[in-house]
Amino acid sequence: MITVIGESLVDIISDPRRPREVQEHPGGSPLNVAVGTARLGLATNLVTHYADDRYGLMIEGHLHSNGVTAVRGGSAPTSTATATLNPDGAASYVFGISWDINGASLPALAAVEASTHVHTGSIAAVLPPGAQATLALVRAAREHATVSFDPNCRPGISPDAAAARTQAELFVAASDVVKASDEDLAWLYPDRALEESLQAWLELGPALVALTRGANGPVIITRHGRxxxxxxxxxxxxxxxxxxxxxxxxxxxxAQLDALGAGGRQRLRDITPGELHALAAYANRAAAITCSRPGANPPTSAELGSLTGSLTAMEG
Known part of the structure; x- marks a missing residue:
């Protein structure tokens, strides 16, 4: 069981290459991760907020159709993110968002306690009042679950880089797996090299830290390999x-390497260089499939195949 904690919203996408088309899609980084893990065959909960309005019903239908179980709290309207694409397809965002999971503390804790792995990040890790509840849930998970974190920084939501850096480091220290983009690290740590920031995060406690660099591809480091x-x-x-x-x-x-959960924590720390390469290639391929089609549309396990099969082929 995987539990993801974080925001759900509707992306309203304007593409200058198709100026007459405005598209609306369920989104939000944590929601996208939850749909992604569910499509890859993992039973997935999403602790989130959306209202019983038009956009909330859109989100609910999307989660249901992808087999994600929603645990929701809060009372504000459903959040939105208006994305404008530039000519190469990259998006810039304007948000109308709130993050609060009040009223869902007990079912959220129950979901976390039943999980092998807990993931969070993005707006949910920095925006009050929900950020405090998110950190408490992550810390409660560590006894029995592995934890992952993606800061997915949004300066338009949290423009104070120093405050965002402090908050990010709290989550990094509570995590086993951390992933960030080059844009995240350049904004959080403008005065040092990207891989220096990766190494500093590894020293805070995670077993594995990954950096995505757009078209330049990923870098993943552990204490035993790169x-x-x-x-x-x-x-x-x-x-x-x-x-x-x-x-x-x-x-x-x-999950396919049996490296999740409290019982898999040592397995995670002992990942071999070959396994690390296969893991990076597997995640890299998932991102490439998503880039090949419009919107946040992650691959299914049938499209992506298995990591263990790829690893066996590579070792052979």
Whole structure:
């Protein structure tokens, strides 16, 4: 069982290449990760907020159709993110968002306690009042579950980089697996090199830290190894949700390696260089598939295949 904690919202996408089309899609980084892990065959809960309004019903239908179980609290209207795509498909956002899971503390804790792995990040990790509840749930999970975190920084929501850096480091220290983009680390730590920031985060406690670099591909480091590879060559429709698909691929790959849960924590720390390379390639492929089609549309297990099969082929 996987539990993801974080925001749900509706992306309203404007593409200058198709100016007459405005698209509306359920989104939010945690929601995208939850859909991604569910499509890759993992039983998934999402602790989140959305209202019983038009956008909330859109989100609820999307979660239900992908087999994600929602645990929701809060009372505000459903959040939105208006994304404008530039000519190469990259998105910039304007948000109308709140993050609060009041009223769901007991079912949220029950979901976390029943889980092998807990993931959080993005707006849910920094925006009050829900950020405090999110951190408490993550800390409660550590006794019996592994934890992953993706800061997925949104300066438009939390413009104070120093405060966001402090908050991110609290979650990094509570996590086993951390993933960040080059844009995240450049904003959080403008005065040091990206891989220096990766190494500093590894020293805070995680077993594995991953960096995504868009078309330049990922870098993943552990205490025993380092993997760097280019992004897969695809025709990019847009990059919406690519990092979230990478994160879902990491979680799924680690599940296939039996490296999740309190009992898998040592297995996670002992991942071999070959396994690390296969894991990076698996998550990289998940992101590439998402980039090849419009919107946050992560791959299914049938599309992505298995990490263990790829690893066996590589070792052979």
């Amino acid at each position: 993997v760097k590879m280019p992004a897969e060559a695809v025709t990019v429709a847009d990059t919406v949700g690519a990092g979230d698909s990478f994160m879902a691929g990491l979680v799924s790959g680690l």
